[in-house]
Amino acid sequence: MAGEDRFHAKENRRRLFQPEDKVDYPFLLLVLLLLTVGLAVLYSASYAQSEYDTSYAISTKYLQKQAVCAAIGLGAMYAFSRLPSWFWYRSAWLLYGVSIALLLSVLVIGEEVNGAKRWINLAGIQFQPSEIAKFTMIVLFARLTYAYGQEAKTFRYGVLGFGTALLGILIPLALEKHLSAIMLMGMVAVVMMFVAGTRMKWLLAGAGAAAVFVVIYISFMGYAGDRVTAWLHPELDPGDTGYQILQSLYAIGSGGLFGLGYGKSRQKYLYLPFQYNDYIFAICCEELGLAGALAIMALFAAAIWRGYWIALHARDRFSTVLAAGLVTLIAVQTVLNLCVVTNLLPSTGISLPFFSYGGTALAVNLGEMGIVLSISRQRNKRKIQEDSV
Helix, strand or coil: CHHHHHHHHHHHHCCCCCCCCCCCHHHHHHHHHHHHHHHHHHHHHHHHHHHHHCCCCCCCHHHHHHHHHHHHHHHHHHHHHCCCHHHHHHHHHHHHHHHHHHHHHHHHHCEEECCEEEEEEECCEEECHHHHHHHHHHHHHHHHHHHHHHHHHCHHHHHHHHHHHHHHHHHHHHHCCCHHHHHHHHHHHHHHHHHHCCCHHHHHHHHHHHHHHHHHHHHHCHHHHHHHHHHHCHHHCCCCCCHHHHHHHHHHHHHCCCCCCCCCCCCCCCCCCCCCCCCHHHHHHHHHHHHHHHHHHHHHHHHHHHHHHHHHCCCCHHHHHHHHHHHHHHHHHHHHHHHHHCCCCCCCCCCCCCCCCCHHHHHHHHHHHHHHHHHHCCCCCCCCCCCCC
C-alpha cells in the first residue's frame, strides 16, 4: 500500500531517539500522580473488604495485587515509551487478530466472576481480553486513518471501512453480553472516526443506530433493564436494585466540603458494594469531600488536556490519531464512571482509570500512557508533510 510505504520510508529516515529526545515530563508527572493517588485511595477503600475476605488476617489483599500490576504496568510504560510509533503501525493487524481470538476464547474457557463470563485464566494469571481489545481497536483505527487519508471522508472508507473493523471486535463482546465495553469502544471509535474525517451526517446516523441497539439490548437483557429502573427511581427498591446507587449517594453526601478524613469512610464497611472498584470515587468524596473530589477531577483533566496537546504536536498523522485515541479512552472512561457514581447515568460497569481495582486495566492503561510518552519524544520535531492518499 502506498500509504504504508511512505510511512515506513519516512520513519526509516528519521533518527528516532536522539539524546535530546525527552518524554513530556508534565504528562509523565501527571500519570504518576494519578497512579500514586489511586493506589492510596484504593488501600483506604479496600482494606475493610480485604479484612472481611481474609477473616481479618490481611488488610492489604487488594492493594498488594494492584501494586504488582502497577509495577508491571510501569515496566510496560517505560518499554513502550522507547518504542517508535511505526512498531504499532506494523503490529496493528496482528494485534487485531489476537484480540478477536482472545475474545472468542472467553466464550469457551472463560471464568465467571460476579455473574459475568469475561475473564481468562492463563498460568494462574487472570486477565480480561476486552481491555486488550480496546487498545487494539485504537491502534487499528489509527493505522486505517493513515492509510485512508482523504478517502476517510467517503462512505466506503469512512463508514464501511471503520465500521467493519469495529464489528469484528463488538460482535464477540455482544456474545459475552459485555455492554459496558461495547458502549465505551463505540464512543472512542466515533471520536477517532471524526478525527479521521468521517462526515458528521454518517456519525450522527451511526449514533442513532447505536441508540436503537442499546434500547433493544436492554429490553432483552433483564439485568440491564433493572439498572435503568434503578437509575431513574432507586428509592423504589432501596433493598435491591436501588441499593448500590443509594449507598453511593449517601457516601458522596456525607463527605461535605472537606470530607470525613482519609481512611474514615463509613460506607466502605460493606455498605457500598464494589467500593474499591466501580464506585471508588464515592469513597473519595466521602473521605476527601468536595474539595478532594474536585482536586482529583482536576488532575484527570490536566492529564487528558496534556495528552491531547501531545497528540496535536505529534510529527505524523498516525501518531496524532494514536495518541488522541488512547487519551480519549481514558477521558471517556473517567467521565462515564463519574456520571455513574453520581447517578447521572445508569450503572455501566466501567471502572475509574488508575483508581479502580483491576490489574489488567491498570497495566494496560499504564502501557498505553507509555505509547503517548513515546509520541511526545517527537513533539519538537518538524512535522512530516503527508501526501493525500
